[in-house]
Amino acid sequence: MDEKDLDLLHILEENSRLSAQEIATMTNLSSAEVEARIRTLEKDGVIRKYTTVINWELAGNGEVSSIIELKVSPERDFGYDRIAERLSRFRQVRTLRLITGTYDLQLIVTGKNVQEVSRFVSEHVAPMDRIRETATHIIMKSYKENGNTLFEQQEAERLPYSF
Amino acid sequence: MRNFISERAQYIPPSGIRKFFDLVITMEDVISLGVGEPDFRTPWNICESSIYSIEQGVTSYTSNKGLQPLREALTRHLNQRYNLQYDSADEILITTGVSEALDIAIRAIVDPGDEILIAQPSYVSYAPCVSLAGGIPVPVECTEADHFKLNPDALQEKITKKTKALMINFPNNPTGGVMTQGDLEAVADIIIDNDLLLISDEVYSELTYETNHVAAATVSDLRERTITLNGFSKAYAMTGWRVGYLCAPKELCDAALKIHQYIMLCAPVMGQVGALEALRSAEEDKNSMVNEYRLRRNMFVAGLNRIGLSCHVPEGAFYAFPSIKGTGLTDVEFAERLLKEQHVAVVPGSVFGAGGDYHLRCAYAVSRKDLTEALTRMEMFLNGL
Numbered sequence: 001m002d003e004k005d006l007d008l009l010h011i012l013e014e015n016s017r018l019s020a021q022e023i024a025t026m027t028n029l030s031s032a033e034v035e036a037r038i039r040t041l042e043k044d045g046v047i048r049k050y051t052t053v054i055n056w057e058l059a060g061n062g063e064v065s066s067i068i069e070l071k072v073s074p075e076r077d078f079g080y081d082r083i084a085e086r087l088s089r090f091r092q093v094r095t096l097r098l099i100t101g102t103y104d105l106q107l108i109v110t111g112k113n114v115q116e117v118s119r120f121v122s123e124h125v126a127p128m129d130r131i132r133e134t135a136t137h138i139i140m141k142s143y144k145e146n147g148n149t150l151f152e153q154q155e156a157e158r159l160p161y162s163f
Numbered sequence: 164m165r166n167f168i169s170e171r172a173q174y175i176p177p178s179g180i181r182k183f184f185d186l187v188i189t190m191e192d193v194i195s196l197g198v199g200e201p202d203f204r205t206p207w208n209i210c211e212s213s214i215y216s217i218e219q220g221v222t223s224y225t226s227n228k229g230l231q232p233l234r235e236a237l238t239r240h241l242n243q244r245y246n247l248q249y250d251s252a253d254e255i256l257i258t259t260g261v262s263e264a265l266d267i268a269i270r271a272i273v274d275p276g277d278e279i280l281i282a283q284p285s286y287v288s289y290a291p292c293v294s295l296a297g298g299i300p301v302p303v304e305c306t307e308a309d310h311f312k313l314n315p316d317a318l319q320e321k322i323t324k325k326t327k328a329l330m331i332n333f334p335n336n337p338t339g340g341v342m343t344q345g346d347l348e349a350v351a352d353i354i355i356d357n358d359l360l361l362i363s364d365e366v367y368s369e370l371t372y373e374t375n376h377v378a379a380a381t382v383s384d385l386r387e388r389t390i391t392l393n394g395f396s397k398a399y400a401m402t403g404w405r406v407g408y409l410c411a412p413k414e415l416c417d418a419a420l421k422i423h424q425y426i427m428l429c430a431p432v433m434g435q436v437g438a439l440e441a442l443r444s445a446e447e448d449k450n451s452m453v454n455e456y457r458l459r460r461n462m463f464v465a466g467l468n469r470i471g472l473s474c475h476v477p478e479g480a481f482y483a484f485p486s487i488k489g490t491g492l493t494d495v496e497f498a499e500r501l502l503k504e505q506h507v508a509v510v511p512g513s514v515f516g517a518g519g520d521y522h523l524r525c526a527y528a529v530s531r532k533d534l535t536e537a538l539t540r541m542e543m544f545l546n547g548l
Contacts, residue, residue, distance in 0.1 A: 011458065025465040026458040026531075156204055160187045160508050161180050161197040162402075163287045163336070 001046075004029060008037055009046070016050040053148045057141070064138065065094070065110045066117050068125065069103035071133035080104060083130055092120050103135065114138065175291045179514035183498065187508055194537045195508040196525040199336065201400040201481070205437070206448035209399065212440035213433050221432060227424040229257025229408070230435045236442045237408060245368070245378040247391065249410045256420055257438075259430045261366045261394040261407035263423070266292050268362050268390045268409055269330075271418040273298035277327040282313045284484075284515035284522075286336050286364070293330075301326070302517035307486060310475055311340030311518075315349040322353070328360040331379065334367035337515045337524035338484040339477020344377045351383035360415075361389045366407070367480040369398035369449060372457045374478070380410075387412055390419075397480075398449050399441040404434040456481050456527065459534060463527045466538040471545055472523075481528040484512065488521045490548055498523060504547070505540035 007027045011018065020031040020038070027034065041047045056063055074080050080098050084105060088096045095108035107125075111117040118136070126134050142150055180197075187193055228234065234251040241247040249255050258264040265288060273279060275297035281289045283302040290300035303321050305311045313331060331350075333342040342350075354361055363379035380389040394407030407430075409419055441449075460477065467474040467485045474485035487497050494511035501507050512522030527534060 007454075007458065010454065022462070022535075026462040028461050028465075158195075158198055158200065158202065160193060160195040161184055161510065162199040163510075 005037060005041065008034065008041070012038075012047070012050075053145060055142075055150045057150075063110055063112060064114050064117055065108060065142075066139055067137040068107040068109050068121055069135040069137075070105040070107070070125070070131050071102075072104045073130045073132060074104075075130065083128070086128070087125065090120075090124065092117075103133075108139075171295055175294060178287070179495075180510060183502060183508065183510075186499075186502055190502075190506055193502070193506045193508055194529070194533050194540070196527070196529060196534075196537055197508040197510050198526045198528060200402040201397065201452065201528050202530065203400040203452050205400050205404070206441070206445045208444050208448075209401065209437045209440045213437040216436040217433060221436060223432065225257075225429045225432050225435060227420060227429055228253075228255070229430060230432070230439065233257060233435050233439045233442075236439055240442050241378075241410070245376065246381050247378050247410065248386075249391075250413075253413045254410055254416050256409045256416055256423060257430045257435055258394075258407045258409055258423065259427050259434075260396065260405040261364060261392050262288060263427055263430075264392045264394070264407045264409040264419075265289070265362070265364060266295075267419045267422040267426070268392060268411075269293055269298070270296045270422050271415065272328055272360055272362075272390075274327075276325060278323060278325040280318065280321055280326060280329040280359075281516070282318075282329070282331045282335075283517040284311070284335070284337050284512060284519035285330070285332055287514060289330055289332075290516065298327075299325070303329075304517040305335075305338070305340065306518055307475060307522075311335060311338035311484070312342055312346050313350055315353055318350060318353055322357050322359075326357065326359060328362060329354060330362045330364070332364040332366075333379075334371055334376070334477075334479025336367065336480055337482050337510070337512065337519065337522075339480045339482050341371060341374070341479040342377065342379075343374065344382060347377060347379055347382040347385075351379075351385050354388065355384060359388070361385060362392065363389055364392045366392065366394050367397055368393060370453055370456060370481060371479040372453075372460060376479070390415055395438045395441055398453075399438075399445055400452065401434075401437065401441065404431075404437050406430055406434040406438040459527045459529075459531055462531065463525070463534050463538070466534070467525075467541075470538060470542040472541070481526055483525045483527060484522050485525065486522055490545070492548070494519070494521055494523060501541065501544050505544045507537050507540050507544075 004027055011023055020034040024031045024034045072083055087093055092109050093107050094110050097106045099106050109117055121136055234255045237255055238249055238251040269292045273296040277298045278301050279293045279298045280301050280303050282305055293300040301321055303318050305313055368376040380386045380391050390411040392409055396402040464474050464476055464483050472485035474483050477483055494513050498509050498511040510524040512519035512524055
């Protein structure tokens, strides 16, 4: 991993649809080098996936997301890992993290409606062994996701000419 | 009625860009590479701290020199970043943008008839400010062959008995040229041998892409005879905040302070509060902006060369300065027709003085998308010539 790789990652994180040629001119590499480096980064698991930031509210699919916090009794030898891996297998769990503070695990769970999310939590998550307490927060509105603001910002006006 | 306009005001040439301004406002979908400022917004932590200070009623004059905490923070910053040593008590003066700093620096040293050398192409206000102070601006041309660095021989040639000072600006607006330690050492010898003063405008010091900026006052024995100018506009995307600063040995700083206190009193306090926050917490914001400029530069300069406008790689600031020799047009004709025919605004190089003709200043502080579109339009324009 060198500076050129970091450049590639920053560029792709911002816009993964740029062509190798476009990235090449920005980084002073050849297209072939860009492709080779990206392949290596993919193979090494540094690049996990190419995805899209979507404002689902605008798309109008009506999905509900919620943040679920869990208190968990860790297991001898495994800590939180086994239960976390188990939870992460559920399709509904979009994000799963181990955190400090009052709760141990934090999940982001998505479902068609509030009922589906609450059913998932009460039937699948809460009854699992070692889960001592859950707290469910429905997400009412998302303003920013992964560094991307989801509301319209006014363009700042600039003079067409200035020195 | 008499003509009330002073001879000095009459004598200053009007801005070479006025007709472009008038033209551009009649057009839609113009992509402007004519800007001299970042396209980023000021980092929010800076805005937030300034807003909070207004809420707290911090709205009065500051001391003439500027807020003491800001001067102290600057002393530390300049020392750590550039190895510059200035005393926060009496060697730093906060000004209303670098424009004011430049004006008072010139007025503090120029007597009528003094010749002031200006490394050109240069920012457009240098020569008029010298003229307004009664001095005689003398251009020293920096050429493309020298990568727009100041050539010691060219400098030596322009020195007369009346020469008092030299003004430089590296990283340079409009060429993007920078001066290394070695480049500056060669010039320093001439400055010292001829007992000249140096005004070094380093407002683009944070925007270098290959090497770290070398502050002129740290080279050789230049410190005692250098006025360093810098500001927050370019590095922190704070152009509208109007905060700059002047650093110089006490005697010089005191002279500039006298003028500053009569014409400006102090820089706006809201801007000063924002500037202090910039030094405290905006390092990462600044770095990510600089990184983005670097990627855009690589892309844009490669594009210019690809479409047939030869352009050296600018090592600093956010301007590309391609040559248009061989197109059969002057820079003014080129810029005017490009604007009319393809709706791309650039600044003709000749407005920046000696060495600027047959070049264009293209700011790449615009989005990558707009840069790509501008290149496409410029290529179409060239194909139509």
